[in-house]
Amino acid sequence: MNKNYLSKIAQELKPSGIRKFFDLAAGMEGVISLGVGEPDFVTPWSVREAAILSMEQGYTSYSANAGFLELREEIAHYMKNQFDVAYSPSSEIIVTVGASQAIDIAMRAILDPGDEVIIIEPSYVSYAPMVELAGGVPVFVQTFKENDFKILPSQLEEVITEKTKAIILCSPNNPTGSMLNKKELEDFAQIAEKYDLLVVADEIYAELVYDEVYTSLPSIHGMKERTILISGFSKGFAMTGWRLGFICAPVELSQAMLKIHQYAIMCAPTMAQFAAIEALKNGRSDVDEMVKSYRRRRNYIVQSFNEIGLTCHSPGGAFYAFPSIESTGLSSEQFAERLLMEEAVAVVPGNVFGESGEGHIRCSYATSLEQLQEAVKRMKRFIEKLEA
Incomplete structure (x- = not known):
């Protein structure tokens, strides 16, 4: 060829x-x-049963582009109750085909050619390719075992330039399992605010924490308006094959991402959305x-x-x-x-x-x-x- x-x-x-x-x-x-x-x-069986029932009852058509309103309402309720962050179901939440698609449309919505995105290593293998596919430039910052693979604010400041648009933060982290606590997130937030940067917060593992209460980045003062939160049902709810994720972000960002989602995907699978509603209602x-x-x-x-x-x-x-x-x-x-x-x-x-x-x-x-x-x-x- x-x-x-x-x-x-x-x-x-x-x-x-x-x-x-x-x-x-x-x-x-x-x-x-x-x-x-x-x-x-x-x-869980009740989650599978909800999907089966939806198909038996004939709910096989498209949903709204952003996902069923009922599911977005449940996501908003979950984010408020679990992580103390308030989002509007009608305008600040998008249901996606897994967290991977959420990362993709986030990058495409915020990046112009040449924009830099800081990626904290070791990192999930998809981040850099997603940045590159959107025309951006990945900038890598290494973390080390001596600090349990946690990022230090000084490390971020060393690589920030006038071209820096965003930072991708995954906590708990894939592959290291390291998690930033509230104080460490507050230090991180100060850097984002100081340099007026967006943060793409991959919180797909937020349910799977073991030693302390999880702090969601947008719950930190001043961070909700500059955070694109990525999460989903694959890890915490054991729903990898259902391919269902979601984005929570301020309305200007979420509506830009929704336009890309409309053209690229249309909507997430409806039977998976019915399953997710049950997971959020009764799966804790x-x-x-x-x-x-x-x-x-x-x-x-x-x-x-x-x-x-x-x-x-x-x-x-x-x-x-x-x-x-x-x-x-x-x-x-x-x-x-x-x-x-x-x-x-x-x-x-x-x-x-x-x-x-x-x-x-x-x-x-x-x-x-x-x-x-x-x-x-x-x-x-x-x-x-x-x-x-």
């Missing part, structure tokens, strides 16, 4: 580094995967049970990694551990490849999440405790062979 058929951006866009290891693992038997970033829980107890299970698993895997020589901080949220493998002398990619081939355990090399992820691996503990125990056993054996 003539290369001229493809845009320069499409030609230069790198495939996801995570997919490589999923594809390798898919062709092997007996693999324990700690690589998949999705809950191992099935969507299911979420609480999942969090209890994740907390037990987190405690086990963090302690186990440290015991076998892989230094690991205790993540405050999400369902990822991010242990250091520097003591083995292998690169992240070498470690992940050899662990998969020699012991049939799939993890994600930290370098796919940015330069500061090198020397680490991402391990999802969204799998059964029995599987985690077997995975640790195999990893311990692998490390012992390296040391022999």
